[in-house]
Amino acid sequence: MTQIRREAAPAKLNLTLHVTGRRSDGYHLLDSLVVFCQIGDVVTLTDGPLSLTVTGPFATGLAAEADNLCLRAARFAGREVAITLEKNLPVASGIGGGSADAAAVLRALGTSPAGTQSLGADVPVCMAGLPTRMRGLGEILDPLPALPPLHLVLVNPGRGLSTPAVFNALPRRENPPMPDTLPDFPDADALIGFLRDCRNDLEAPAISLMPEIATCLAALNDAGARLTRMSGSGATCFGLFPDAARAQAARTAIARAHPSWWIAASGLAPAKG
Numbered sequence: 144m145t146q147i148r149r150e151a152a153p154a155k156l157n158l159t160l161h162v163t164g165r166r167s168d169g170y171h172l173l174d175s176l177v178v179f180c181q182i183g184d185v186v187t188l189t190d191g192p193l194s195l196t197v198t199g200p201f202a203t204g205l206a207a208e209a210d211n212l213c214l215r216a217a218r219f220a221g222r223e224v225a226i227t228l229e230k231n232l233p234v235a236s237g238i239g240g241g242s243a244d245a246a247a248v249l250r251a252l253g254t255s256p257a258g259t260q261s262l263g264a265d266v267p268v269c270m271a272g273l274p275t276r277m278r279g280l281g282e283i284l285d286p287l288p289a290l291p292p293l294h295l296v297l298v299n300p301g302r303g304l305s306t307p308a309v310f311n312a313l314p315r316r317e318n319p320p321m322p323d324t325l326p327d328f329p330d331a332d333a334l335i336g337f338l339r340d341c342r343n344d345l346e347a348p349a350i351s352l353m354p355e356i357a358t359c360l361a362a363l364n365d366a367g368a369r370l371t372r373m374s375g376s377g378a379t380c381f382g383l384f385p386d387a388a389r390a391q392a393a394r395t396a397i398a399r400a401h402p403s404w405w406i407a408a409s410g411l412a413p414a415k416g
Protein backbone atom coordinates (compact mmCIF):
# COMPACT_ATOMS: atom_id res chain seq x y z
CA MET A 144 0.00 0.00 0.00
CA THR A 145 1.28 3.46 -0.84
CA GLN A 146 1.10 5.95 2.00
CA ILE A 147 -0.35 9.19 0.72
CA ARG A 148 -0.06 11.34 3.79
CA ARG A 149 -0.20 11.61 7.58
CA GLU A 150 -1.97 14.80 8.61
CA ALA A 151 -2.56 16.33 12.05
CA ALA A 152 -6.12 17.31 12.97
CA PRO A 153 -5.47 19.89 15.71
CA ALA A 154 -8.13 20.52 18.34
CA LYS A 155 -10.13 23.68 17.61
CA LEU A 156 -10.79 26.09 20.44
CA ASN A 157 -13.34 28.93 20.45
CA LEU A 158 -11.63 31.55 22.66
CA THR A 159 -14.86 33.54 22.20
CA LEU A 160 -18.22 32.50 20.76
CA HIS A 161 -20.82 35.24 20.39
CA VAL A 162 -24.16 34.11 18.98
CA THR A 163 -25.47 37.19 17.17
CA GLY A 164 -28.63 35.95 15.47
CA ARG A 165 -30.53 33.09 13.92
CA ARG A 166 -31.46 32.54 10.28
CA SER A 167 -34.87 31.32 9.16
CA ASP A 168 -33.40 27.83 8.52
CA GLY A 169 -32.50 27.57 12.21
CA TYR A 170 -28.73 28.03 11.81
CA HIS A 171 -27.11 30.63 14.05
CA LEU A 172 -24.90 33.59 13.16
CA LEU A 173 -21.64 33.51 15.06
CA ASP A 174 -18.72 35.80 15.85
CA SER A 175 -15.84 33.75 17.23
CA LEU A 176 -12.09 33.89 17.81
CA VAL A 177 -10.92 30.43 16.79
CA VAL A 178 -7.47 29.00 17.51
CA PHE A 179 -5.89 25.56 17.20
CA CYS A 180 -3.96 23.51 19.75
CA GLN A 181 -0.81 21.41 19.56
CA ILE A 182 -2.86 18.35 20.56
CA GLY A 183 -5.36 16.65 18.30
CA ASP A 184 -6.35 13.63 16.25
CA VAL A 185 -4.21 12.26 13.41
CA VAL A 186 -5.39 10.90 10.06
CA THR A 187 -3.28 8.68 7.82
CA LEU A 188 -4.33 8.08 4.22
CA THR A 189 -3.20 5.25 1.97
CA ASP A 190 -4.39 4.06 -1.45
CA GLY A 191 -8.07 2.93 -1.47
CA PRO A 192 -10.65 1.44 -1.65
CA LEU A 193 -12.53 3.81 0.64
CA SER A 194 -12.42 2.56 4.25
CA LEU A 195 -11.97 3.80 7.80
CA THR A 196 -10.17 2.28 10.77
CA VAL A 197 -10.41 4.11 14.10
CA THR A 198 -7.65 3.71 16.71
CA GLY A 199 -6.59 5.67 19.78
CA PRO A 200 -8.01 6.38 23.25
CA PHE A 201 -11.46 7.54 22.02
CA ALA A 202 -11.86 4.92 19.26
CA THR A 203 -14.58 3.11 21.17
CA GLY A 204 -16.73 6.26 21.29
CA LEU A 205 -16.82 6.34 17.51
CA ALA A 206 -17.73 3.52 15.16
CA ALA A 207 -16.22 3.65 11.66
CA GLU A 208 -19.68 4.30 10.25
CA ALA A 209 -20.50 5.54 6.76
CA ASP A 210 -21.44 8.96 8.12
CA ASN A 211 -18.10 9.42 9.90
CA LEU A 212 -16.82 12.83 8.83
CA CYS A 213 -13.54 11.31 7.56
CA LEU A 214 -15.45 9.17 5.05
CA ARG A 215 -17.79 12.03 4.14
CA ALA A 216 -14.75 14.22 3.48
CA ALA A 217 -13.16 11.61 1.18
CA ARG A 218 -16.46 11.24 -0.71
CA PHE A 219 -16.69 15.04 -0.99
CA ALA A 220 -13.20 15.01 -2.55
CA GLY A 221 -14.20 12.13 -4.84
CA ARG A 222 -11.23 10.02 -3.71
CA GLU A 223 -10.89 6.31 -2.91
CA VAL A 224 -8.60 6.21 0.11
CA ALA A 225 -8.10 3.98 3.13
CA ILE A 226 -8.15 6.21 6.20
CA THR A 227 -6.84 5.49 9.68
CA LEU A 228 -8.11 7.91 12.30
CA GLU A 229 -6.18 8.10 15.58
CA LYS A 230 -8.93 9.47 17.84
CA ASN A 231 -7.21 11.33 20.66
CA LEU A 232 -9.92 13.93 21.30
CA PRO A 233 -13.17 13.22 23.13
CA VAL A 234 -16.17 12.93 20.79
CA ALA A 235 -18.92 15.60 20.69
CA SER A 236 -16.92 17.87 22.94
CA GLY A 237 -16.81 21.36 21.38
CA ILE A 238 -13.23 21.13 20.13
CA GLY A 239 -14.05 20.29 16.56
CA GLY A 240 -13.16 16.61 16.57
CA GLY A 241 -15.22 15.55 13.56
CA SER A 242 -14.73 18.82 11.68
CA ALA A 243 -10.99 18.77 12.44
CA ASP A 244 -10.74 15.20 11.13
CA ALA A 245 -12.68 16.03 7.94
CA ALA A 246 -10.46 19.08 7.36
CA ALA A 247 -7.31 16.99 7.84
CA VAL A 248 -8.51 14.44 5.26
CA LEU A 249 -9.28 17.24 2.79
CA ARG A 250 -5.90 18.94 3.40
CA ALA A 251 -4.12 15.61 2.88
CA LEU A 252 -5.97 15.20 -0.43
CA GLY A 253 -5.19 18.76 -1.54
CA THR A 254 -8.89 19.67 -1.77
CA SER A 255 -9.89 23.35 -2.00
CA PRO A 256 -11.95 24.69 0.92
CA ALA A 257 -14.75 25.87 -1.42
CA GLY A 258 -18.05 24.24 -0.48
CA THR A 259 -16.62 22.32 2.49
CA GLN A 260 -19.10 23.99 4.88
CA SER A 261 -21.62 21.45 3.57
CA LEU A 262 -19.70 18.90 5.71
CA GLY A 263 -20.06 21.04 8.85
CA ALA A 264 -20.03 24.71 9.82
CA ASP A 265 -16.59 24.34 11.42
CA VAL A 266 -14.87 22.55 8.52
CA PRO A 267 -13.67 25.68 6.62
CA VAL A 268 -11.98 27.17 9.71
CA CYS A 269 -10.44 23.79 10.55
CA MET A 270 -9.05 23.61 7.00
CA ALA A 271 -7.31 26.95 7.59
CA GLY A 272 -5.92 25.69 10.92
CA LEU A 273 -4.75 29.19 11.92
CA PRO A 274 -6.01 31.82 14.38
CA THR A 275 -9.11 33.22 12.70
CA ARG A 276 -12.10 35.46 13.34
CA MET A 277 -15.03 33.31 12.18
CA ARG A 278 -18.39 34.86 11.34
CA GLY A 279 -21.60 34.03 9.52
CA LEU A 280 -22.44 30.37 10.04
CA GLY A 281 -18.70 29.69 9.98
CA GLU A 282 -17.94 30.58 6.36
CA ILE A 283 -16.69 34.17 6.81
CA LEU A 284 -13.07 33.79 7.83
CA ASP A 285 -10.66 36.63 8.62
CA PRO A 286 -7.18 35.38 9.51
CA LEU A 287 -5.69 37.02 12.60
CA PRO A 288 -2.10 38.20 12.97
CA ALA A 289 0.04 35.69 14.93
CA LEU A 290 -1.15 35.50 18.54
CA PRO A 291 1.11 35.57 21.61
CA PRO A 292 1.96 32.12 23.06
CA LEU A 293 -0.83 30.74 25.28
CA HIS A 294 -0.54 28.02 27.93
CA LEU A 295 -3.80 26.10 27.92
CA VAL A 296 -5.34 23.36 29.99
CA LEU A 297 -8.36 21.60 28.44
CA VAL A 298 -10.82 19.71 30.61
CA ASN A 299 -13.73 17.52 29.57
CA PRO A 300 -16.03 15.88 32.12
CA GLY A 301 -16.32 12.70 30.06
CA ARG A 302 -19.75 12.94 28.48
CA GLY A 303 -20.63 14.11 24.98
CA LEU A 304 -22.96 17.06 24.47
CA SER A 305 -25.17 17.49 21.39
CA THR A 306 -24.49 20.74 19.49
CA PRO A 307 -28.12 21.24 18.31
CA ALA A 308 -29.40 20.64 21.88
CA VAL A 309 -27.15 23.40 23.22
CA PHE A 310 -28.19 25.89 20.49
CA ASN A 311 -31.83 25.00 21.25
CA ALA A 312 -31.31 25.80 24.94
CA LEU A 313 -30.09 29.36 24.19
CA PRO A 314 -32.43 31.78 25.97
CA ARG A 315 -31.57 34.75 23.68
CA ARG A 316 -30.38 34.33 20.11
CA GLU A 317 -29.43 37.95 19.31
CA ASN A 318 -26.43 39.00 21.35
CA PRO A 319 -23.81 41.69 20.72
CA PRO A 320 -20.89 40.75 18.41
CA MET A 321 -17.24 41.38 19.21
CA PRO A 322 -16.00 44.91 18.33
CA ASP A 323 -15.88 45.56 14.55
CA THR A 324 -12.12 46.02 14.69
CA LEU A 325 -10.11 43.78 16.95
CA PRO A 326 -7.22 45.37 18.88
CA ASP A 327 -3.61 44.21 18.54
CA PHE A 328 -2.55 41.50 20.94
CA PRO A 329 1.15 42.22 21.58
CA ASP A 330 1.27 39.83 24.54
CA ALA A 331 -0.86 37.37 26.52
CA ASP A 332 -1.94 40.12 28.97
CA ALA A 333 -3.48 42.11 26.12
CA LEU A 334 -5.23 39.08 24.69
CA ILE A 335 -6.56 37.90 28.07
CA GLY A 336 -7.77 41.45 28.86
CA PHE A 337 -9.71 41.47 25.59
CA LEU A 338 -11.10 37.96 26.13
CA ARG A 339 -12.42 38.97 29.58
CA ASP A 340 -14.79 41.41 27.84
CA CYS A 341 -16.00 38.67 25.48
CA ARG A 342 -18.20 35.62 26.00
CA ASN A 343 -19.20 32.16 24.94
CA ASP A 344 -22.98 32.60 24.67
CA LEU A 345 -23.40 28.81 24.61
CA GLU A 346 -21.77 28.36 28.03
CA ALA A 347 -24.84 29.02 30.20
CA PRO A 348 -27.21 26.87 28.09
CA ALA A 349 -24.61 24.07 28.04
CA ILE A 350 -24.30 24.25 31.84
CA SER A 351 -28.10 24.03 32.11
CA LEU A 352 -27.91 20.72 30.21
CA MET A 353 -24.71 19.45 31.87
CA PRO A 354 -23.95 21.02 35.26
CA GLU A 355 -20.54 19.27 35.44
CA ILE A 356 -19.30 21.99 33.03
CA ALA A 357 -19.50 24.48 35.91
CA THR A 358 -17.41 22.06 37.99
CA CYS A 359 -14.78 21.95 35.21
CA LEU A 360 -14.63 25.76 35.08
CA ALA A 361 -14.33 25.96 38.88
CA ALA A 362 -11.53 23.36 38.89
CA LEU A 363 -9.57 25.38 36.30
CA ASN A 364 -10.11 28.58 38.30
CA ASP A 365 -9.05 26.90 41.56
CA ALA A 366 -5.90 25.63 39.80
CA GLY A 367 -4.86 29.23 39.04
CA ALA A 368 -6.18 29.92 35.53
CA ARG A 369 -6.16 33.60 34.52
CA LEU A 370 -9.24 33.06 32.35
CA THR A 371 -11.61 30.11 31.99
CA ARG A 372 -14.29 29.48 29.37
CA MET A 373 -16.11 26.68 27.57
CA SER A 374 -15.21 25.99 23.92
CA GLY A 375 -17.84 25.69 21.19
CA SER A 376 -21.03 23.97 22.31
CA GLY A 377 -19.11 22.17 25.06
CA ALA A 378 -18.52 20.38 27.16
CA THR A 379 -14.73 20.95 26.94
CA CYS A 380 -13.54 23.95 28.97
CA PHE A 381 -10.17 25.66 28.83
CA GLY A 382 -8.06 27.67 31.24
CA LEU A 383 -5.27 30.08 30.27
CA PHE A 384 -2.24 29.84 32.56
CA PRO A 385 0.72 32.22 32.97
CA ASP A 386 3.35 29.72 31.77
CA ALA A 387 3.83 26.10 30.69
CA ALA A 388 5.02 24.95 34.14
CA ARG A 389 1.89 26.28 35.85
CA ALA A 390 -0.31 24.74 33.14
CA GLN A 391 1.35 21.34 33.71
CA ALA A 392 0.97 21.70 37.48
CA ALA A 393 -2.72 22.54 37.06
CA ARG A 394 -3.19 19.55 34.75
CA THR A 395 -1.64 17.26 37.36
CA ALA A 396 -3.68 18.71 40.25
CA ILE A 397 -7.00 18.53 38.37
CA ALA A 398 -6.27 14.98 37.17
CA ARG A 399 -5.60 13.90 40.76
CA ALA A 400 -8.92 15.37 41.97
CA HIS A 401 -10.95 14.19 38.94
CA PRO A 402 -9.42 10.94 37.64
CA SER A 403 -12.33 10.25 35.25
CA TRP A 404 -12.00 13.57 33.36
CA TRP A 405 -10.06 14.03 30.12
CA ILE A 406 -7.40 16.68 30.78
CA ALA A 407 -4.66 17.98 28.48
CA ALA A 408 -2.13 20.80 28.59
CA SER A 409 -1.26 22.41 25.26
CA GLY A 410 0.11 25.45 23.51
CA LEU A 411 -1.30 26.92 20.33
CA ALA A 412 -0.57 25.10 17.09
CA PRO A 413 2.39 26.76 15.39
CA ALA A 414 1.41 29.12 12.59
CA LYS A 415 1.74 27.51 9.18
CA GLY A 416 3.49 29.26 6.30
Ligand SMILES: C[C@@](CO)(OP(=O)(O)O)[C@H](O)COP(=O)(O)OP(=O)(O)OC[C@H]1O[C@@H](n2ccc(N)nc2=O)[C@H](O)[C@@H]1O
Binds near residue numbers: 242281307
Ligand atom coordinates in the same frame (compact mmCIF):
# COMPACT_ATOMS: atom_id res chain seq x y z
C1 LIG B 1 -20.71 25.43 17.76
C2 LIG B 1 -19.43 25.31 16.98
C3 LIG B 1 -18.61 26.62 17.13
O1 LIG B 1 -17.34 26.54 16.51
O2 LIG B 1 -18.54 24.30 17.43
P1 LIG B 1 -18.68 22.81 18.09
O3 LIG B 1 -19.39 22.89 19.37
O4 LIG B 1 -19.40 21.93 17.11
O5 LIG B 1 -17.26 22.34 18.25
C4 LIG B 1 -19.71 25.14 15.47
O6 LIG B 1 -20.37 26.25 14.94
C5 LIG B 1 -20.48 23.92 15.09
O7 LIG B 1 -19.90 23.45 13.91
P2 LIG B 1 -20.22 21.95 13.37
O8 LIG B 1 -20.08 20.97 14.49
O9 LIG B 1 -19.37 21.76 12.15
O10 LIG B 1 -21.74 22.14 13.05
P3 LIG B 1 -22.73 21.44 12.01
O11 LIG B 1 -22.43 19.98 11.98
O12 LIG B 1 -22.72 22.21 10.73
O13 LIG B 1 -24.10 21.71 12.74
C6 LIG B 1 -24.54 20.98 13.86
C7 LIG B 1 -25.75 21.68 14.42
O14 LIG B 1 -25.33 22.86 15.13
C8 LIG B 1 -26.24 23.91 14.96
N1 LIG B 1 -25.53 25.06 14.35
C9 LIG B 1 -24.26 24.91 13.88
C10 LIG B 1 -23.57 25.99 13.37
C11 LIG B 1 -24.23 27.25 13.31
N2 LIG B 1 -23.63 28.34 12.80
N3 LIG B 1 -25.50 27.38 13.77
C12 LIG B 1 -26.15 26.30 14.30
O15 LIG B 1 -27.30 26.43 14.73
C13 LIG B 1 -27.36 23.39 14.09
O16 LIG B 1 -28.37 22.91 14.97
C14 LIG B 1 -26.73 22.21 13.38
O17 LIG B 1 -27.67 21.23 13.04
Ligand SMILES: Nc1ncnc2c1ncn2[C@@H]1O[C@H](COP(=O)(O)OP(=O)(O)O)[C@@H](O)[C@H]1O
Binds near residue numbers: 210375
Ligand atom coordinates in the same frame (compact mmCIF):
# COMPACT_ATOMS: atom_id res chain seq x y z
N1 LIG C 1 -14.44 11.78 12.92
C1 LIG C 1 -15.35 12.10 13.84
N2 LIG C 1 -14.95 12.49 15.08
C2 LIG C 1 -15.87 12.83 16.01
N3 LIG C 1 -17.19 12.78 15.82
C3 LIG C 1 -17.65 12.41 14.61
C4 LIG C 1 -16.74 12.05 13.58
N4 LIG C 1 -17.46 11.73 12.52
C5 LIG C 1 -18.76 11.85 12.86
N5 LIG C 1 -18.88 12.28 14.10
C6 LIG C 1 -20.15 12.55 14.80
O1 LIG C 1 -20.22 13.95 15.02
C7 LIG C 1 -20.79 14.22 16.29
C8 LIG C 1 -20.16 15.51 16.82
O2 LIG C 1 -18.87 15.19 17.22
P1 LIG C 1 -17.66 16.25 17.24
O3 LIG C 1 -17.39 16.73 15.86
O4 LIG C 1 -16.54 15.63 18.02
O5 LIG C 1 -18.36 17.39 18.08
P2 LIG C 1 -17.92 18.84 18.38
O6 LIG C 1 -17.87 19.55 17.04
O7 LIG C 1 -18.94 19.38 19.33
O8 LIG C 1 -16.57 18.73 19.02
C9 LIG C 1 -20.50 13.01 17.16
O9 LIG C 1 -21.60 12.71 17.97
C10 LIG C 1 -20.22 11.89 16.17
O10 LIG C 1 -21.27 10.95 16.12
